[in-house]
Amino acid sequence: MQNKGVDALSVRYFLRFLAELGLMGSIRLRVDPETSIQAWAADAARKRGESTTIIDTTSVQSSSSKGAVERWSETLAGHLRVLRTITEGRWGCHINNRHPLYQWMVLHASWMQNRFQVLGSGRTAHAVVQGVDYAGEIFEFGQPLMARDPEALDLPKLVERWHLGVWLGKTVHSDAHVVGCEHGIVLALSLIHISEPTRLR
Secondary structure (H helix, E strand, O other), X not given: OOOOOOOHHHHHHHHHHHHHHOOOOOEEEEEOOOHHXXXXXXXXXXXXXXXXEEEEEOOOOOHHHHOHHHHHHHHHXXXXXXXXXXXXXXXXXXXXXXXXXXXXXXXXXXXHHHHHOEOOOOOEHHHHHHOOOOOOOOOOOOOEXXXXXXXXXXXXXXXXXXXXXXXXXXXXXXOOEEEEEOOEEEEEOOEEEOOOOOOOO
């Protein structure tokens, strides 16, 4: 969430995360007592429809009661700092939590952690849920490239089929590449690497 509270985008991605894990039935959410976080959890529970969502409230400043979740969050924050440092160096810009790239950075850090962070069991979260290690194609976050328009075969002959953009990650369900272009987000299956750009505007 860019700010704590009821953020429709973060709720939507939370529901997608549950679907990725196959958690479509009853779940238990552990949240802190802050009013805005409580409101977010309540909204997520409502949007799960008939599926039961039990909301547990931890005591104030009780990080120990959240255990593995707190450790996962700390690791994610570390990955996020690395992504931000690399991206700022590549594009010569400053990225704070209101920058357009920031929410994509958070999503990608989480996506990477679920697929490549080895757990105590010796397997990744992806391997535990899917039964196999992730083997899809990935690029560096913020890397410049050309993305082929997913509707390329249906476009008129003189309409451009490739778009200049930056790589923002991959989708969960279709494993398509998420590319930020001048005209918006493109979900592409075919990419072409290009040389490094000068500066991000």
